[in-house]
Amino acid sequence: MLLQGKTVLITGASAGIGRATAVAAARHGADVALNYLGDPAGAESAVREIEAMGRRALALPGDVAEPATATAFVEAATEALGRVDVFVNNAGICPFHAFLDMPTEVLERTLRVNLHGAFHMVQAAANQMVRQGGGGAIVAVSSISALVGGEFQTHYTPTKAGVHSLMQSAAIALGRHGIRCNSVMPGTILTDINKEDLGREDGKRAAMEARIPLGRLGEPEDLAGPILFLASDLARYVTGAALLVDGGMFVNLQ
Numbered sequence: 175m176l177l178q179g180k181t182v183l184i185t186g187a188s189a190g191i192g193r194a195t196a197v198a199a200a201r202h203g204a205d206v207a208l209n210y211l212g213d214p215a216g217a218e219s220a221v222r223e224i225e226a227m228g229r230r231a232l233a234l235p236g237d238v239a240e241p242a243t244a245t246a247f248v249e250a251a252t253e254a255l256g257r258v259d260v261f262v263n264n265a266g267i268c269p270f271h272a273f274l275d276m277p278t279e280v281l282e283r284t285l286r287v288n289l290h291g292a293f294h295m296v297q298a299a300a301n302q303m304v305r306q307g308g309g310g311a312i313v314a315v316s317s318i319s320a321l322v323g324g325e326f327q328t329h330y331t332p333t334k335a336g337v338h339s340l341m342q343s344a345a346i347a348l349g350r351h352g353i354r355c356n357s358v359m360p361g362t363i364l365t366d367i368n369k370e371d372l373g374r375e376d377g378k379r380a381a382m383e384a385r386i387p388l389g390r391l392g393e394p395e396d397l398a399g400p401i402l403f404l405a406s407d408l409a410r411y412v413t414g415a416a417l418l419v420d421g422g423m424f425v426n427l428q
């Protein structure tokens with residue numbers, strides 16, 4: 175039990191990595207508040223799964239691109255669960271698009287959801303941790319894409335580098351409050367975000383798989399362990415760090 179009696183808040187927890195992490199946190203003894211945007215059924219099914227383990231859970235809708243969502247989420251979760259021990263910034267989008275004709279609205283939406291959303295959410299969670307005292311842990315879901323590029327991700331990869339950088343600077347700003355800030359960098363994980371891209375007929379999925387020394391694409395549950403480790407006291411002296419969770423894809427140059 176890595177998070178016995180702790181309260182965990184997670185954005186984008188109706189599906190994929192966020193949902194798997196929410197359920198795993200409950201399995202490790204935490205009560206969980208889940209933010210989501212457009213999939214109430216996914217969020218409610220996660221709540222039911224968590225409650226079946228005897229833990230408390232609530233699902234709160236809200237667009238992380240709106241600054242007001244951050245304070246509303248943290249306030250509602252704190253009122254319901256008492257405090258915020260762990261915050262996981264996970265919500266994100268990756269609308270694959272070519273660079274030369276990138277529509278401004280696609281660029282701006284991606285920046286607002288992935289980067290501005292992360293800033294406001296992390297700031298709101300940190301303020302609550304400072305108010306209540308006792309420290310805390312923040313884990314952001316960055317990406318291998320913070321370190322390498324993607325032809326159809328020119329709007330997306332800077333947001334993931336930004337989230338990684340946000341965790342480094344926040345680690346400095348919040349260390350004096352006992353709040354640790356780290357990021358995970360997933361490789362390619364099978365979720366809705368890339369279903370269409372990996373289904374391309376030019377063999378994209380096989381090409382990605384061929385780069386991975388562990389021989390398979392990731393599953394959402396592959397991220398839960400590393401995220402919970404960084405959130406837990408097992409990582410009590412880890413802050414400002416980034417953990418690649420990619421089956422070895424990044425180091426596989428030749």
Ligand SMILES: NC(=O)C1=CN([C@@H]2O[C@H](COP(=O)(O)OP(=O)(O)OC[C@H]3O[C@@H](n4cnc5c(N)ncnc54)[C@H](OP(=O)(O)O)[C@@H]3O)[C@@H](O)[C@H]2O)C=CC1
Pocket residue numbers: 185186187188189190191192209210211212213214216236237238239264265266267268287315316317318359360361362363364365366367368
């Ligand atoms: N899958 C991968 O290969 C990788 C993913 N990542 C990152 O992992 C994170 C999770 O992605 P993943 O699980 O793959 O994707 P999914 O599409 O499976 O899940 C995305 C989640 O984010 C939520 N979400 C999207 N936009 C918003 C918003 N504006 N406000 C609130 N919630 C929102 C969705 O909510 P709803 O469905 O309710 O609308 C959903 O719960 C992202 O930050 C992504 O960049 C990083 C590296 C690799």
Ligand SMILES: C[C@H](O)[C@@H]1OC(=O)[C@H](O)[C@@H]1O
Pocket residue numbers: 268316317318319324334360361362363367368371
């Ligand atoms: C959505 C992509 O599959 C993906 O997201 C990332 O951050 C990595 O680039 C993955 O391949």
